[in-house]
Amino acid sequence: MKTTRRLLLQTAAAAPVMAAKPASKGSSAAVYERLGVKPIINGMGTVTVLGGSLMPPEVIQAMDDAAKHFVHLPELQKKAGAHLAKILNVPAAMVTGGAAASISVGTIACLSRGDKKRLQALPETAGGPRDVVMQRTHRSGYEHQMTMAGANVVTIETAEELRRAIGAQTAMLFYMNKAEKEGKIQRAEFVRIAKERGVPTFNDAAADVPPKENLWNYVNRDGFDLVAFSGGKGLQGPQSAGLLLGRKDLIEAATEGQSPYGGIGRGMKVGKEEIAGMIAAVERFLRIDHEAEAREMERRVAEMTKLIGEVPGVKMTRFVPEIANAVPHLTLEFDAPGRVSAKQIHDKLLEGSPAIYTLLRGPRTLTVSVWMMSGAEHRTTGKRLAELLRA
Numbered sequence: 019m020k021t022t023r024r025l026l027l028q029t030a031a032a033a034p035v036m037a038a039k040p041a042s043k044g045s046s047a048a049v050y051e052r053l054g055v056k057p058i059i060n061g062m063g064t065v066t067v068l069g070g071s072l073m074p075p076e077v078i079q080a081m082d083d084a085a086k087h088f089v090h091l092p093e094l095q096k097k098a099g100a101h102l103a104k105i106l107n108v109p110a111a112m113v114t115g116g117a118a119a120s121i122s123v124g125t126i127a128c129l130s131r132g133d134k135k136r137l138q139a140l141p142e143t144a145g146g147p148r149d150v151v152m153q154r155t156h157r158s159g160y161e162h163q164m165t166m167a168g169a170n171v172v173t174i175e176t177a178e179e180l181r182r183a184i185g186a187q188t189a190m191l192f193y194m195n196k197a198e199k200e201g202k203i204q205r206a207e208f209v210r211i212a213k214e215r216g217v218p219t220f221n222d223a224a225a226d227v228p229p230k231e232n233l234w235n236y237v238n239r240d241g242f243d244l245v246a247f248s249g250g251k252g253l254q255g256p257q258s259a260g261l262l263l264g265r266k267d268l269i270e271a272a273t274e275g276q277s278p279y280g281g282i283g284r285g286m287k288v289g290k291e292e293i294a295g296m297i298a299a300v301e302r303f304l305r306i307d308h309e310a311e312a313r314e315m316e317r318r319v320a321e322m323t324k325l326i327g328e329v330p331g332v333k334m335t336r337f338v339p340e341i342a343n344a345v346p347h348l349t350l351e352f353d354a355p356g357r358v359s360a361k362q363i364h365d366k367l368l369e370g371s372p373a374i375y376t377l378l379r380g381p382r383t384l385t386v387s388v389w390m391m392s393g394a395e396h397r398t399t400g401k402r403l404a405e406l407l408r409a
Contacts, residue, residue, distance in 0.1 A: 041323035052110040061376040063387035070250030070257040077310035084294035110269035113296045115286045117224035120246035120262040121163035127268045140282045141168030147189035153201040184215045195223040196342040201226045218243040225342040227252040246286035257300030259292040315346040318388040325400030329407045352382045360384040
């Protein structure tokens with residue numbers, strides 16, 4: 019049956035959480051099973067290692083439609099960016115090859131500052147700024163996305179150290195949003211110091227939606243010059259796409275630092291399908307009822323808790339992270355050492371069929387995310403946990 023616009027809108031409005039439900043396992047999983055890869059139950063959330071998220075019908079439809087035509091890609095990128103900037107009420111926007119690619123092209127923009135000769139010379143930075151300053155507690159492994167562009171990463175801990183580190187060679191200040199509570203410098207002070215010195219700031223907020231207001235608040239309210247979001251996490255767009263939002267001159271410089279232009283960003287390709295899918299994902303994300311989604315996740319957590327029941331030595335609590343994946347989770351704390359450990363349960367869930375992936379947060383803590391579960395998968399997970407805990 020042909021998918022109509024009315025049907026897609028009705029589906030998204032009536033059941034936003036279930037809009038991402040895939041086709042039945044018998045009809046859709048064959049693409050993996052014929053390769054010997056078995057589908058799993060995702061109890062980790064929107065993590066890259068499990069494929070991020072499931073794309074809703076309107077995103078898939080947009081990508082399918084885009085695949086049927088040729089367009090001039092630079093024109094599509096420019097007009098897609100203008101459309102996204104308008105609906106998000108930010109100065110400028112672009113679709114990237116993911117949040118990590120956003121870090122790279124954002125760094126490229128801050129290293130080149132629109133100078134085409136400097137852009138073409140990267141990763142050589144002779145004659146221009148190359149230092150990226152960040153808090154030591156904000157190091158995450160994504161520093162490679164900056165150093166590959168030619169940047170030199172400088173780490174600091176205090177506001178005074180930050181002021182001393184900024185100089186003629188400073189190209190950008192980098193902030194890892196999910197590490198907000200771990201650093202000694204919070205957002206407001208970090209941005210204020212940067213603006214005093216005239217240095218661009220970059221905020222990696224890859225997994226920090228919902229709430230939807232974060233899409234514009236980090237730029238308009240907090241004053242970051244560049245902000246990155248993953249396309250394939252909370253936005254439920256293509257896994258190989260992302261957003262870079264912020265200052266118009268830097269977005270323009272970042273656009274020329276990405277494929278189909280030459281130079282260091284050539285490999286960071288974003289296809290016409292991903293661009294179309296990303297627009298559809300953002301439009302859907304702005305439209306859906308996030309409170310209804312939260313209520314559905316609360317219901318799943320409550321149902322899992324009831325299915326597991328009371329187990330001696332195991333404490334179950336509802337948990338919502340403050341930053342990144344800020345949706346209801348179920349946390350199990352094991353307070354009877356020697357009886358059973360979180361890792362034992364975690365490993366047993368992986369050994370089952372289907373395998374269930376959860377978040378092991380330490381020897382005594384296991385967290386289950388219901389966000390990316392479909393249909394009755396939360397019940398399957400609850401029953402499996404009950405069986406294992408009583409075994």
